Amino acid sequence: MSLRIRLARGGAKKKPYYFIVVSDSRSPRDGKFIEKVGSYDPRLAADDEKRIMLKRERIEEWMKKGAQPTDRVARFLDKAGMMSRTVRSNPTKMQPKKKAQERAARDNPAPAEAEA
Numbered sequence: 789m790s791l792r793i794r795l796a797r798g799g800a801k802k803k804p805y806y807f808i809v810v811s812d813s814r815s816p817r818d819g820k821f822i823e824k825v826g827s828y829d830p831r832l833a834a835d836d837e838k839r840i841m842l843k844r845e846r847i848e849e850w851m852k853k854g855a856q857p858t859d860r861v862a863r864f865l866d867k868a869g870m871m872s873r874t875v876r877s878n879p880t881k882m883q884p885k886k887k888a889q890e891r892a893a894r895d896n897p898a899p900a901e902a903e904a
Contacts, residue, residue, distance in 0.1 A: 791855035794846065796821060808842065808861060810850050823853055828864065840864050857904060863889065 792814045799805030808826035814832065823903055826842040833839070847870065851857075857865055863869045884892065 791822070791850065791853070793825065793855050793857040793861050795858070795860060796810075803831065808847075808864070810855055820824060823850075826864075838866070842868055842870070843869060844868070 791810055792813045793808065793810050794817075795806040796809045796811070797804060797806055798857045806828040807821075807824050807827060809821035810823045810825055811819075811821035823846065825846045828840050828842070829838065842864070847865070851871075857871075862871065863871045883889075
């Protein structure tokens with residue numbers, strides 16, 4: 789059984805509120821969970837101390853047992869100083885694919901060729 793520390797959505801329509809929960813990775817997002825270990829309210833200001841509430845001891849205990857945080861929760865834990873995450877960047881992902889690059893090169897000649 790692989791455990792995940794992830795967000796479970798609560799709150800009303802258009803008023804999101806998230807619980808940070810420990811759950812089995814196979815359970816649905818808002819389904820069964822093992823324990824609530826925090827909360828996240830995205831509607832509060834970014835510098836508000838109640839925006840992200842964490843139960844540090846419980847999270848550390850679950851991580852020792854092998855629970856893996858999702859990307860978003862890992863950002864919260866990194867900001868709280870509980871773990872360090874590597875910043876991921878994939879600048880080539882936003883580049884057009886091969887055929888689109890060929891089409892753009894065919895339709896718009898390079899600026900150096902246009903000036904000549």
